[in-house]
Amino acid sequence: MSIRPAMFLPFSHSIQARVTLAVAAVSVLVAAVIAAGLCLLLRHRIESEIFKETRHVATEWMGLMERGEVPPPTPTARVPLVQLVDSRGRVVKAGPMAGDRPLSTVRPTEEERFRDVTECPENDQCVMLTASRVSPLRSWELWQGEPHFVYAGTDQPPTLRGQRLELLVGAAAALLAVLWTLTTWRSTGRVLLPINAIRQRVSEITANDLSLRVPQPPGRDEVAQLARAANQTLSRLECxxxxxxxxxxxxxxxxxxxxxxxxxxxxxxxxxxEIDAREAIARALPAADRMQLIIDELLAFARLRNTPCSSEPVDLGELVRAEAAARTTDVPVRARTEPDVRVLGNRVQLASIVTNLLVNAQRHANGQVDVSAERAGAQALVVVLDDGDGVDEVDRERIFEPFTRLEAGRRLDPTGSGLGLALCRAIAVAHQGSLCVEDSPRGARFVLRLPLLTN
Incomplete structure (x- = not known):
């Protein structure tokens, strides 16, 4: 289905219209400058060629004048008008097409013997000619020093008459500006076509149906990148x-x-x-406690997702030793730490990860829990290992989902909420780290990875 960009927005609000108007204004200005320059160039070029011919004919005739004799004029097809005029304006000799009236009243001086002029008599067409003054030596030889003038010219070509050249070049410039504007309109429309398709599809997407995706044009240009980014955003939003x-x-x-x-x-x-009220309240308290536990963990989970935590340098070895020493239950916890395992994070949240992992390990262990803090390249590792039954490989990701509780967890901790491990992973991710269950020869091996603090 083709989409016309102009049909969606008012003309004044359309990017296509605004770009086209801007290009039209620039094209008119550029075309006007080009037309003016071209007119000047063409006029100068044509006039130069004509005056070159007229000057050549005048110079050649004056060169043929000998002592006591003036040969007939030598007009050419391109310069048919040739005259010899004395100082009183009388035509002495003329070509067959020059007539008996002087072609011009221009009298070149001895310092400037040649002048190119255009004469436009009333009710007659203009003549382009060269007015030449016969040299003083030749004038003494022929006319006892009386100045004589040679006029060689031709009718002004139709191209230079009036404003015809300007009109022709202006029309061509206007046509160029129109073609430029139309090309810009069509090109901008083709560029905006996929954008309008994207806008139309986005307007169809609602919160109830996020499965729609915007049309993605081929290629790697900005519009294609925009479509890909929009589809990626929609996918993340849908998830x-x-x-x-x-x-x-x-x-x-x-x-x-x-x-x-x-x-x-x-x-x-x-x-x-007949039921004792205190007894009824006492029996209701466990349910209230479980609700409070779930709500507290939900609030912590939501707060962790939506509120950035304050960060400080934390020594994981010291934190692990402190948390291990606090776990005084029937199952002993053995801690092994390396010095200077420091990360940047929230001490309380990181301590809650270690506490939750130790509590979980003690609940599933048979006789002992091992916890360690060490350096591994650019990462800090906290490993919690128990000697229990372990976690099946298919369940190693499920246990980090909110409210997911395996059969063994329900049996060992009937009142648990199933949010502990999900909260631990969320804290790890918030600290640019990870938390997962890895292979081990016995029991479950939980590994927390965090970026080391660089000095």
């Missing part, structure tokens, strides 16, 4: 909206169970007076 919807569905599902339990306990206390 973000899909994740939000999934997250909202999971949140509502997770909150539904404790909320239903809490409501049931309270309704029982209201419907059955």
């Amino acid at each position: 973000a909206v899909r994740r939000q919807r999934e997250f909202a569905a999971i949140v509502s599902h997770e909150l539904k169970s404790p909320l239903t339990g809490l409501r049931t306990r309270l309704e029982e206390a209201l419907l059955y007076p």
